[in-house]
Amino acid sequence: MLSQSDEKEQLEAFGKNLRRIRKEKDLSMEALANLAEIELSQIYRIETGKINCKLITILRIAKALEIDAKELF
Template identity: 40%
Template sequence: MSKKNHQELQDKFGENLRKIRDQKGLSLRAVAANCDLDDSNISKIENGKLNIQLSTIIELGKGLGIDPRDLLNF
């Protein structure tokens, strides 16, 4: 996969994360507290600045109260 395609996927994932978080009315801090991540890292993920591991996607799903697969549905 090219670097450009990789960045596009990161951007789309981040946009989807933000959309779901906004739909649930949750702040960055609330999600961070729910999934034991730093709110600045969640912001970086939403902005496509941080590449994450599968375990982080699972934790984000828990923090948002959704199936982690929903984060990949973009």
């Protein structure tokens, strides 16, 4: 089981990776939110490690980025 600090670290790492890929694809947070059909605020909270998103959200983001979901980890 992960400690709270380990969980926070993992969420932040996931968010940083998402941000890196999004920027490589030259997409704004707003554009990604629209493509993934999720709220802009949710993209922000994921990228900043504030929330632990659901698997379906990860799959939507991956599809919007045209990548395999495992690339986000």
